Amino acid sequence: MRRAVTPLLAVTVAMVLADSAVVTLALPDILRNLDASVGQVAWVLIAYNLVLGMAAVPAAAAFSRVQPRVFSAVGVAVFAGASAWCALADSIEVLIVARCVQAVGGALALIGCLEQLVEVRGERRGIATWVTAGVVGTAAGPVAGGLLTQAISWQAIFVVQVPFALLAVPAALSVASAPPRASDRHRPAVRANVTLALMSAALTAALFLLVLLLVEGWGRSPATAAVTVSVVPLAALGARPLVRLLRPPPDVEVAVGCFLVAGGLVGLAVPPSAHLVWTIAPQALVGLGLGLTVDRLTSQAMEMRLPRARHAGWTISARHVGVVLGLAVLTPVFTADLRDAEQPAQEAITSLVLDSPLQPEDKIAVAQALGDALSDQQGQVPDLHSAFATLDVAPQDRPATDRLERDLDAQLERAATWAFRDSFLIGAGIALLALLSSIRLRRRTA
Amino acid sequence: MTAPPRWIALPLAAVLLVCGVIGVQLANGGGTYEPLRPADPCAERTATSRADGIDGLTERLVLLGVNDAACRLGVTREALTLELAQSGARTDAEIDALRAGLLSAVRQMKKDGSLPPASDLVDEALDSANLNGLLERAIRLVPDSVINRALRTDDVLERAIEDLDLRALLANLDDQDDLERQVEAAVTEAVKESLLARLRNLL
Numbered sequence: 001m002r003r004a005v006t007p008l009l010a011v012t013v014a015m016v017l018a019d020s021a022v023v024t025l026a027l028p029d030i031l032r033n034l035d036a037s038v039g040q041v042a043w044v045l046i047a048y049n050l051v052l053g054m055a056a057v058p059a060a061a062a063f064s065r066v067q068p069r070v071f072s073a074v075g076v077a078v079f080a081g082a083s084a085w086c087a088l089a090d091s092i093e094v095l096i097v098a099r100c101v102q103a104v105g106g107a108l109a110l111i112g113c114l115e116q117l118v119e120v121r122g123e124r125r126g127i128a129t130w131v132t133a134g135v136v137g138t139a140a141g142p143v144a145g146g147l148l149t150q151a152i153s154w155q156a157i158f159v160v161q162v163p164f165a166l167l168a169v170p171a172a173l174s175v176a177s178a179p180p181r182a183s184d185r186h187r188p189a190v191r192a193n194v195t196l197a198l199m200s201a202a203l204t205a206a207l208f209l210l211v212l213l214l215v216e217g218w219g220r221s222p223a224t225a226a227v228t229v230s231v232v233p234l235a236a237l238g239a240r241p242l243v244r245l246l247r248p249p250p251d252v253e254v255a256v257g258c259f260l261v262a263g264g265l266v267g268l269a270v271p272p273s274a275h276l277v278w279t280i281a282p283q284a285l286v287g288l289g290l291g292l293t294v295d296r297l298t299s300q301a302m303e304m305r306l307p308r309a310r311h312a313g314w315t316i317s318a319r320h321v322g323v324v325l326g327l328a329v330l331t332p333v334f335t336a337d338l339r340d341a342e343q344p345a346q347e348a349i350t351s352l353v354l355d356s357p358l359q360p361e362d363k364i365a366v367a368q369a370l371g372d373a374l375s376d377q378q379g380q381v382p383d384l385h386s387a388f389a390t391l392d393v394a395p396q397d398r399p400a401t402d403r404l405e406r407d408l409d410a411q412l413e414r415a416a417t418w419a420f421r422d423s424f425l426i427g428a429g430i431a432l433l434a435l436l437s438s439i440r441l442r443r444r445t446a
Numbered sequence: 447m448t449a450p451p452r453w454i455a456l457p458l459a460a461v462l463l464v465c466g467v468i469g470v471q472l473a474n475g476g477g478t479y480e481p482l483r484p485a486d487p488c489a490e491r492t493a494t495s496r497a498d499g500i501d502g503l504t505e506r507l508v509l510l511g512v513n514d515a516a517c518r519l520g521v522t523r524e525a526l527t528l529e530l531a532q533s534g535a536r537t538d539a540e541i542d543a544l545r546a547g548l549l550s551a552v553r554q555m556k557k558d559g560s561l562p563p564a565s566d567l568v569d570e571a572l573d574s575a576n577l578n579g580l581l582e583r584a585i586r587l588v589p590d591s592v593i594n595r596a597l598r599t600d601d602v603l604e605r606a607i608e609d610l611d612l613r614a615l616l617a618n619l620d621d622q623d624d625l626e627r628q629v630e631a632a633v634t635e636a637v638k639e640s641l642l643a644r645l646r647n648l649l
Contacts, residue, residue, distance in 0.1 A: 248453035256460045263464030270468065270476035278476075281467045341481070347524035348482040354527065360497050362506045371531060411481050418480045 005120055008164070008171040009113045010129055012076055015161050016106035018144060020049055020323055024211045025146035025222040026154035033154065036092035038335075045208075046327055047096050051103035053320030059107040060313025067073040068115045072172035075108025080165030087158040107316065110134075114312045119177040127302060130312075133394030138319075139233035139290060146226025156300050188311065191437060192301040193318035195254065198434035199293050200427070205330055206286045207232065207426025209420055210268060210279065212334075217416025218274045219383065219409070228276050230329025231283040232290065239291025240395060249259050250296055251438060257292030258435035260285045262428040269424035274413035289431075294319075326430070330423045337419040345415035349408050356404045362393050366404065382409050484524045486514035492558070499570045507551045514554075515540075515547030530616055541612050548607045556600040559625060564585070564597035565590035 023030065023044050031041045063071055081104035089095035118126030148156040207229060214225035267282025298315050305311040309402060353367050369387035388405045468476075477491035485491070493509035516526040519539065530540070555561045572582050 242456070245452045246456045248456045252453060252456065256457050259457075260460050260464065263460075263468060266464075267467045267471055270471045270479070272471055272474035272476040272479055273632065278474075281470070285463060285467060344481040344483075346528055347484050347522060350524040350527050351482055351484055354509060354523070357494075357496055360495065360501055363505075367531070414479055415481045 005171045005175060006129065006165075008168040009072075009116055009120075010133040011164050012079070012109055012168040013113050013117075013130055013133040014140070015164060016052075016079060017134045017137035017319075018141035019102065019106065019161075020052070020138060021045070021141040021207055021318065022145035022157055023154070024142045024208055025215060025225055026149040028215060029154040029222075030092070034089070034095065036090045040092045040096070041329040042327070042331060043096050044092070046324060048099045048103045048106075049320040049323040049327070051100045052107050053317045055104050055107035056110070056316035056320070057310075057313040058113050059104075060207060060309040060311075061309075063111050063115070063309040064307060067330035068112060068119070068177045069173050069175055071108060072112025072116050072175075073169050075105050075110075075112050076103030076172055078164050080100075080108050080162050080169070081105070083158045083161040083165065087155040087162075097375035105114050109168075109314055111309045111312055113168075115177065115309060116172055116175045118308065119175050125301065125405050128295075128309075131298045134298065135236060135291065135295050136233065136295065138203070139207075139236050139287065140230075142152075142211050143226045143230045143233065146211065146222040147228070149154070150221055150226065155365055172363070174256055185307065186305040186311070188314045189301040189305065190296050193314050195258075195296040195434045195437045196294070196301060196315060197318040197322035197325065198430055198437060199258065199261065199290075199297065201320045201329070202258075202265065202325030202427050202431035202434060203286070203290055203294075204323045204326030205430065206261065206265055206268065206283075208327065209330065209334065209423050209427065210283070213416065213420045214276075214279075215354065217420060218413050220276070221305055224276070228279060229283065231280055232287040235284040235287025238307035239288055242288075243292070247405065250300060252299075253292050253296050255435055256263060257289040257296070258438055260289030262289075262435065264289060265424050265428035265431060269428070271417060271420045274410070274417060293434075309341045326427070329430075330426060333426060334420055334423040337422050338416070341415040341419040344418075345412055348411040348415070352404060352407050352411065356395060357400050358404070359394075362391075362397055362401065366390060366401065370408075384412070481625045484522035487513050487521070487523045487526075490554075495501045500567060503567075506560070507548055510551035510554055511544060511548035512548070514550040515543040518543040518546060535618050536613055541616075544612055544616075545607060545610075548602055548610075552600050552607065561599045561603075563590070564599045564602060565593040567599070567602075568593060582592065 010044050010354030027041050027044065029037065030036065030044060059075075079102055082098050082105050085098040086095055086102060089098050114130045117130050120126065121129055148154075148160065156442070211225050211229055214220045214228055215222060220228070239257075248256070264282040264287075267285060268279060271278040271282075301315045301318070302308065302311045349370060350367075353363060353370065356363060356366070358366065366387070370384060371392055372388040375383055384405065388401060391401060393401050455648075472483065491510065493506040493513075493514050495505040495509075497505060512530075513523045514528060516523040519526060521529075530536075552561070572585060
């Protein structure tokens with residue numbers, strides 16, 4: 001059991017932080033299956049991050065009054081139970097409430113697992129394991145969620161967490177330790193946490209917006225989107241060897257990471273086409289930036305600061321308040337931009353239909369089918385395939401209609417990409433703000 | 447002179463990577479990847495059709511006419527088309543602009559020589575016209591050269607457009623069959639009546 005404690009606790013930390021974004025690719029499925037509105041579905045994501053961000057500091061305050069192993073075990077058990085409840089939810093309201101309970105359990109589990117890992121592996125390695133598990137979880141969340149949704153269903157995202165979390169309960173109980181002393185208090189690392197919050201907001205822009213663009217804007221499947229965004233965690237893994245090779249000062253590491261994330265987001269804002277290959281290099285920049293910043297900032301916020309749980313609570317809070325901030329700033333921007341993109345998209349479609357090499361009666365039939373499809377799918381990027389699938393045209397005209405369908409889809413991809421541009425650029429601006437705050441941090445500590 | 451620290455390579459590499467990625471994206475059209483922008487409706491435009499006879503002629507006239515009408519109304523051709531596709535009452539300005547646009551389209555097609563000779567339209571017009579059999583046969587016997595000398599297609603079309611009830615036509619855009627019937631009937635009737643009027647005089 002002793003040997004399995006570290007991996008089980010690390011997996012629990014990764015799962016709790018992965019849950020921050022794990023449902024991103026499952027949102028369209030949840031919207032359909034639970035008959036929810038777009039606004040309600042967004043709360044599946046927001047509620048978890050908001051509650052986790054708000055519960056982390058009080059949970060850390062409560063930690064000193066309870067046995068660490070009991071605290072951790074209760075947190076993991078609540079997280080496991082709420083995950084099962086999420087999978088069984090039959091309405092959007094129940095799912096949102098279950099996500100809130102899951103976040104409370106997650107906050108307790110994160111604080112508890114940190115102390116347990118330090119107990120098992122020592123101060124430096126314990127914190128490093130906790131931080132690394134969090135980075136991997138944050139980056140891998142959307143990938144895992146997308147693959148599970150495509151392969152099984154959105155409920156599978158929550159079901160697979162249950163056995164891991166249940167195994168982590170006895171693992172947490174097996175680590176005996178005394179409650180931490182309340183003395184040796186240090187002030188919270190405000191600047192490191194502010195930079196962390198800003199970076200979380202920027203990374204939300206990268207991961208959340210990119211998966212939305214891939215699935216809703218470019219019409220790719222959740223599995224394709226999941227495989228595509230796996231570039232981010234893979235690139236994040238490349239950051240550590242780079243740091244070991246070049247040994248930059250921590251503040252330089254953070255500043256470079258912020259700059260890379262900003263550059264990656266600008267790259268995502270200006271793809272030359274909807275081909276997935278154009279997202280790879282910008283994602284690699286984002287992933288590298290994530291690897292350089294999040295664990296370094298978390299370490300800066302916690303290093304040599306006691307009580308450890310209290311400072312862990314501040315970093316968890318900063319990260320998830322940052323995610324909520326990112327969603328709060330970006331969601332209205334891209335939804336408004338998507339609405340504004342409707343007119344240019346419709347005009348582009350009209351232009352192509354008017355000039356298409358079709359018989360006049362086929363043009364009118366296409367126009368009417370498209371009109372019906374567009375009015376049926378208002379508020380989202382429409383799928384025009386149904387309009388063409390039901391079209392009755394002469395066999396010799398089929399190649400021309402197929403070409404027209406491809407051209408119209410390309411126009412929709414252009415409109416969706418255009419609509420996401422501002423949001424990616426705002427995300428880049430937030431990353432640059434994080435860069436500025438990290439530079440000020442350096443001056444202060446120099 | 448001391449060597450710069452090894453870590454300086456990290457920010458330098460980051461700047462190079464970011465500039466390289468964004469530069470490649472922009473060099474391949476990343477800054478202009480947006481929906482097709484509608485062309486200026488006031489710029490001269492040509493129109494083609496895959497259909498023959500009156501259908502093809504009607505399509506080309508409508509394409510050029512809507513473009514010209516959009517220019518008169520100060521909107522794009524696409525915006526006007528989408529507006530006309532909506533149900534609801536048409537304004538006098540829209541109806542006037544459309545009629546003027548169609549007439550302008552006839553003049554443009556005459557100018558570029560793309561109007562078919564009147565004789566090309568006669569057979570099709572007679573096919574759909576419910577005429578006395580004897581009269582129809584008599585008209586079909588008239589040589590094309592005689593018809594073309596007597597009739598000018600642009601005159602016929604201009605008369606047809608002046609007589610068209612555009613408001614009624616635009617009120618029935620939802621039903622494709624009905625729309626086709628209306629357009630075909632309106633144009634055919636106009637062509638037929640113009641031809642018959644002239645041919646009666648000829649005979």
